[in-house]
Amino acid sequence: MINTREETSLQAGLRKSNFQLLLATAIWVGSTAIMSFGPSAFWSFDTTLTFLAIAANLIAGGFMLYSFFRHLKNMDELQRQTHLEAMALTLGITMVLTVIYGALPQAKVLASAQPANVLFVIGISYILSVITLWLRRTSA
Amino acid sequence: MKNKLKVLRADRDWTQADLADRLHVTRQTINAIEKGKYDPSLPLAFKVAALFGLPIEEIFFPEAD
Numbered sequence: 715m716i717n718t719r720e721e722t723s724l725q726a727g728l729r730k731s732n733f734q735l736l737l738a739t740a741i742w743v744g745s746t747a748i749m750s751f752g753p754s755a756f757w758s759f760d761t762t763l764t765f766l767a768i769a770a771n772l773i774a775g776g777f778m779l780y781s782f783f784r785h786l787k788n789m790d791e792l793q794r795q796t797h798l799e800a801m802a803l804t805l806g807i808t809m810v811l812t813v814i815y816g817a818l819p820q821a822k823v824l825a826s827a828q829p830a831n832v833l834f835v836i837g838i839s840y841i842l843s844v845i846t847l848w849l850r851r852t853s854a
Numbered sequence: 855m856k857n858k859l860k861v862l863r864a865d866r867d868w869t870q871a872d873l874a875d876r877l878h879v880t881r882q883t884i885n886a887i888e889k890g891k892y893d894p895s896l897p898l899a900f901k902v903a904a905l906f907g908l909p910i911e912e913i914f915f916p917e918a919d
């Protein structure tokens with residue numbers, strides 16, 4: 715029998731890409747904070763520095779996307795399928811809820827709709843979808 | 855799709871983790887395949903067939919058979 719206490723190549727690859735994704739996400743969050751608050755807090759709305767901050771944010775976003783694709787490729791096929799199905803569910807849920815949310819100000823139920831709130835819907839839907847799909851396939 | 859993965863694995867006295875390690879997948883994937891909750895991709899099915907030295911159709915077969 716194989717000694718399963720040792721880390722397999724699959725686990726090692728996942729751990730490495732997981733760390734890279736964590737790092738890329740942290741850099742992106744940091745660059746987003748600088749882009750958002752830098753103009754007022756650090757460089758008095760200097761347009762050149764603001765454009766540099768936007769460029770840095772775009773690059774950080776690209777690195778985060780690349781890291782996510784790499785992480786997806788390192789997963790085994792059940793994990794990858796679970797994540798892809800979760801993304802499909804998230805897309806559908808977000809589309810339906812965003813249309814409703816966008817209609818609320820017109821119906822005078824809400825004063826205004828904040829686009830940033832959609833990010834919460836995406837995040838929560840994705841996490842719940844991954845957990846539900848994974849448990850459905852792997853529970854006894 | 856049904857399969858004989860559990861029987862073949864037990865014949866060799868392998869745990870799910872042993873088989874997962876040999877196929878470079880997670881133990882949960884082996885568990886899901888054995889329970890019929892997940893159908894493996896064609897490349898993985900070929901790897902399983904090669905590992906056990908059997909044709910694919912002797913390991914995986916449709917529900918109706």
